[in-house]
Amino acid sequence: MNFEQIHVVCVGNSTLDRVWLVDQLPVGGGKFRAHDYLELGGGMAANAAVAVARLGGAASYWGRNGNDTAGHTMREELSGYKVDVAQFRLVDGARSSVSAILVSNDGERSIVNFRGSDIPADASWLPVAEIAKVQAVHGDVRWVAGALAAYTAARELGVPTVLDGEIAEPEDYQVLLPLVDHAIFSEPGLRSFLGDAVNVGDELSPVLGLQRARDLGCRVAAVTRGAKGTVWLDDAGVHFQPAFPVEVVDTTGAGDVFHGAYACAIAAGCGVAQAMRMASAVAAMKCTRKGGRAGIPTLAEVESFLARLEP
Ligand SMILES: Nc1ncnc2c1ncn2[C@@H]1O[C@H](COP(=O)(O)OP(=O)(O)OP(=O)(O)O)[C@@H](O)[C@H]1O
Numbered sequence: 050m051n052f053e054q055i056h057v058v059c060v061g062n063s064t065l066d067r068v069w070l071v072d073q074l075p076v077g078g079g080k081f082r083a084h085d086y087l088e089l090g091g092g093m094a095a096n097a098a099v100a101v102a103r104l105g106g107a108a109s110y111w112g113r114n115g116n117d118t119a120g121h122t123m124r125e126e127l128s129g130y131k132v133d134v135a136q137f138r139l140v141d142g143a144r145s146s147v148s149a150i151l152v153s154n155d156g157e158r159s160i161v162n163f164r165g166s167d168i169p170a171d172a173s174w175l176p177v178a179e180i181a182k183v184q185a186v187h188g189d190v191r192w193v194a195g196a197l198a199a200y201t202a203a204r205e206l207g208v209p210t211v212l213d214g215e216i217a218e219p220e221d222y223q224v225l226l227p228l229v230d231h232a233i234f235s236e237p238g239l240r241s242f243l244g245d246a247v248n249v250g251d252e253l254s255p256v257l258g259l260q261r262a263r264d265l266g267c268r269v270a271a272v273t274r275g276a277k278g279t280v281w282l283d284d285a286g287v288h289f290q291p292a293f294p295v296e297v298v299d300t301t302g303a304g305d306v307f308h309g310a311y312a313c314a315i316a317a318g319c320g321v322a323q324a325m326r327m328a329s330a331v332a333a334m335k336c337t338r339k340g341g342r343a344g345i346p347t348l349a350e351v352e353s354f355l356a357r358l359e360p
């Protein structure tokens with residue numbers, strides 16, 4: 050595999066986590082001291098773009114946030130990971146999506162999320178003609194207008210498309226799935242697409258759910274199930290990629306990174322099974338380090354990880 054010649058556009062969500070490390074989670078009001086503090090970028094499409102860049106591909110992040118300190122911090126961090134941020138718009142008057150996260154010594158968390166405000170949905174400014182020069186488009190469900198614009202152009206230009214199927218309104222899926230080649234859901238995302246329609250008892254029936262997604266037009270429908278691995282459905286039937294056993298430290302962003310790696314592999318012309326295997330290895334390796342981005346391996350590291358597993 051070689052990702053030096055590929056370019057992936059990732060359209061959608063970018064967030065900023067402000068993390069306070071405290072001895073104990075506060076109970077009630079008062080003043081508390083943190084022994085450490087971190088600012089970490091996250092968000093599905095933004096994390097996927099970092100994965101593409103880390104694996105050696107060219108990555109462009111297309112999205113928007115507020116023209117505030119959080120927006121500038123996110124843009125600078127992405128840029129530091131060599132993600133092209135020319136189409137990361139910071140909008141005057143809008144406020145960025147940020148989370149306050151308190152983490153105690155025993156790993157418990159309190160998370161307060163502000164989804165941002167006055168961030169315009171309009172996507173007409175995206176330079177969609179540039180998609181002619183890239184090898185894959187990845188999108189998420191947090192900016193449906195953006196994903197729709199990019200997928201529409203990609204379809205006309207014959208560029209493959211990948212969707213991160215996280216929790217969204219069922220209507221959003223009706224709009225996006227007909228334009229997507231590879232729809233990769235999380236379990237909660239697949240449930241949000243289906244409602245209760247295909248639960249067997251309390252259990253989600255992944256294959257029935259994935260069939261519903263394919264009925265709307267995507268060629269490959271998959272669901273990532275954390276340590277339980279990934280199930281996908283294509284013309285040939287049902288397939289399974291186990292998760293790789295690793296010493297898990299932090300699973301934050303595993304799904305986002307899986308998508309970035311998968312889009313990279315598809316952009317490079319890999320088959321679906323090979324792309325699933327590579328993405329699973331990248332996501333598992335990410336889980337061995339703290340944070341959503343720090344543990345993302347280079348391509349050489351993934352290849353040696355996979356080679357060690359082979360007889
Ligand atoms: N504990 C784990 N051990 C090994 N691999 C894992 C583990 N958790 C996740 N992965 C890998 O990452 C992929 C995506 O994880 P998961 O299904 O949890 O994503 P998600 O629900 O979208 O989570 P998020 O969006 O928070 O990253 C899995 O299919 C698997 O390949």
Ligand SMILES: [Mg+2]
Binds near residue numbers: 215235304305
């Ligand atoms: Mg996810």
